[in-house]
Amino acid sequence: MIVVLKPGVPEEKRDRLIEWLQSMGMKIHLSVGEYQTIIGLIGDSSNIDVDLIESLDIVDSVKVVTETFKQVNRKFHPDDSIIEVGDVKVGGGNFCLIAGPCSVENESQIVEVAKAVKAAGANMLRGGAFKPRTSPYDFQGLRGEGLELLKIARAETGLPIVTELMSATDIPLFEDVDVIQVGARNMQNFDLLKELGSVKKPILLKRGLANTLKELLMSAEYIMASGNENVILCERGIRTYSDYLRNTLDLAAVPMLHELTHLPVIVDPSHATGIARMVPPMALAAAACGADGIMIEVHNDPQHALCDGAQSLRPEVYADLVKKINAVREVVK
Ligand code: PEP
Ligand code: MN
Numbered sequence: 639m640i641v642v643l644k645p646g647v648p649e650e651k652r653d654r655l656i657e658w659l660q661s662m663g664m665k666i667h668l669s670v671g672e673y674q675t676i677i678g679l680i681g682d683s684s685n686i687d688v689d690l691i692e693s694l695d696i697v698d699s700v701k702v703v704t705e706t707f708k709q710v711n712r713k714f715h716p717d718d719s720i721i722e723v724g725d726v727k728v729g730g731g732n733f734c735l736i737a738g739p740c741s742v743e744n745e746s747q748i749v750e751v752a753k754a755v756k757a758a759g760a761n762m763l764r765g766g767a768f769k770p771r772t773s774p775y776d777f778q779g780l781r782g783e784g785l786e787l788l789k790i791a792r793a794e795t796g797l798p799i800v801t802e803l804m805s806a807t808d809i810p811l812f813e814d815v816d817v818i819q820v821g822a823r824n825m826q827n828f829d830l831l832k833e834l835g836s837v838k839k840p841i842l843l844k845r846g847l848a849n850t851l852k853e854l855l856m857s858a859e860y861i862m863a864s865g866n867e868n869v870i871l872c873e874r875g876i877r878t879y880s881d882y883l884r885n886t887l888d889l890a891a892v893p894m895l896h897e898l899t900h901l902p903v904i905v906d907p908s909h910a911t912g913i914a915r916m917v918p919p920m921a922l923a924a925a926a927c928g929a930d931g932i933m934i935e936v937h938n939d940p941q942h943a944l945c946d947g948a949q950s951l952r953p954e955v956y957a958d959l960v961k962k963i964n965a966v967r968e969v970v971k
Contacts, residue, residue, distance in 0.1 A: 639686065640701050640713055641677040647696040652677075655696065662686060667708070669715040678703075678714035680863075707855040707899075709862040710869075715900040721840050721868050723798045723816050726761045728840075728870055729902030733967060734931030736800055736904070737956060738764035740946035741777065742784035750938050752791035754953035759960040762817065763788070763797040764933060768804045769945060770823045777944040782811055789814060800842055800933075806833040815839070822846050822874055822909070825857050835864015842933075844872040844906070851891055855899060871895060871903045872933065875910030884912025884949070887920050892927045904931035908949045914940065917951055918959045925966040932963065 641659075643652060652675065656666050659679060664686070667678035679686070692700045703713050718730035728734045737755035742748045742765040752763045767784025769777065780787065788799045798816035803809065804824060812818055817840045824830055825846035834841050841861055845854045858869045873892060875885025887910035895903045905924035907917045921932050937943045937950035951959065 639679045639683045639688070640703055641679070641691055642698045642701070643675040643677065643696055644698045645673070647675065651696050655691075655694065659686070667714050669717070671715075671717045674716060676714065676716065678708060678711075680708050705898075707852070707859045709867070710855050710858045710899045710901060712898060712900045717900060719867070719900045719902065721870050721902055723762065723840050726798055728904070729930050732930070734762055734904065735760040735960060735963070736762040736764050736931060736933040737936045738800075739766075739937045739943065740908075740935050740950065741766040741769050741779050741944055742787050742801075743780070743944050745787050745790060747938060748787050748791045749794050751936055751953065752795045752797055754938065755936050755956060756795045756797055758953065758957035759964070760797065760956075762800050763791055763795065764800045764819075764935075765791070766802050766945070768802055768808065770802070770804055770821050771945070785811060785815065792816075803830075803834075806830050809833060809837060812837075817842050817870070820844060820857075825849055825854065828857075828860055831857055831860035832864045834861050835866045838866060838868070840868040840870060841866060842870045842872055842904075844874045845876065845888075845891070847885070848877045851894060851898070855895075858899070858901060869901050870931075871899070871901050872906055873903065873910075873929075874906040883910075883916065885910050887911065887923075889920075889923055889927050892924065892929050896928060902930035904933055905929040906933045908933070908935040908946070908951075912946075912949045914949055914951055914955070917949065918955070918962070921959055922962055922966050925963045926970050928970070934959070 665680040669676045720730040721728045737760040769779035792799050800817040802819040802821050819842040822844045875887045878886040880886045907920035935950045936956045940947040940950040
């Protein structure tokens with residue numbers, strides 16, 4: 639349920655209403671927007687007398703939120719959420735360009751790629767240290783050492799680092815990471831999501847391989863309900879009948895998610911297609927449909943990459959693509 643207040647309600651009257659609602663056992667989510675203040679009620683609201691609240695002089699209207707996702711819901715928070723990653727903002731018209739290799743391989747690789755993507759215009763560096771590989775015999779990532787190499791690349795470039803966490807037991811290692819990625823395979827690892835609620839840093843939550851938008855939103859709700867409001871959603875392609883492509887990039891998810899939620903939505907065309915030459919057209923399409931950012935795999939030597947070389951762009955291709963992404967954004971803004 640949400641309670642929309644009339645414009646210009648004094649804070650003490652608002653707070654008195656909030657206290658009363660809390661005394662009825664409701665958890666409150668307050669959204670003070672430019673034009674509207676909304677009190678979101680989370681919990682069992684069956685004992686709340688809607689007519690009584692609606693009759694209060696400070697209340698404009700009361701609406702029942704039927705969706706199971708509450709804090710993630712745009713009805714609870716009509717303005718776009720802006721997630722801050724150091725000086726970089728994501729959402730609400732702020733666009734992010736995240737780029738880097740699938741996995742961190744060694745110091746010169748990650749530093750070289752970091753410098754190249756920064757020069758191209760990227761404002762965050764990605765790189766996996768803990769890799770969720772389909773085969774246990776494939777390169778599993780440099781783990782803790784990979785995180786240290788990412789920090790070296792951050793020190794060299796000033797780019798905030800985005801890297802995947804697979805297990806809650808590794809959270810202490812991620813203390814100095816700027817954005818924690820939850821990969822597609824862990825989107826419904828609910829214990830992990832709950833643990834990330836108490837980590838007060840931005841979480842990049844990727845859509846699962848075969849998950850609906852509602853399931854993605856419910857996973858974001860887990861993180862928010864556990865206390866962390868800093869969630870960025872990522873569409874990275876889903877399993878369909880695709881034969882020549884790694885996945886199917888569901889771009890309609892972007893405007894639909896923007897309707898349903900206030901959280902930023904970015905697109906990963908690399909894992910969506912699996913083929914480097916498919917990445918630029920899909921990245922441009924993502925920019926055109928209103929994504930709040932694009933995450934792309936870039937490698938300085940894709941042929942010898944330890945992971946996902948086939949979908950990785952060379953730095954010069956990425957640099958050219960960024961110019962085109964910016965041009966598309968100019969047209970559609
Ligand atoms: C990745 O970003 O490196 C990754 C493994 O992506 P996904 O979880 O989307 O497969
Ligand atoms: Mn990858």
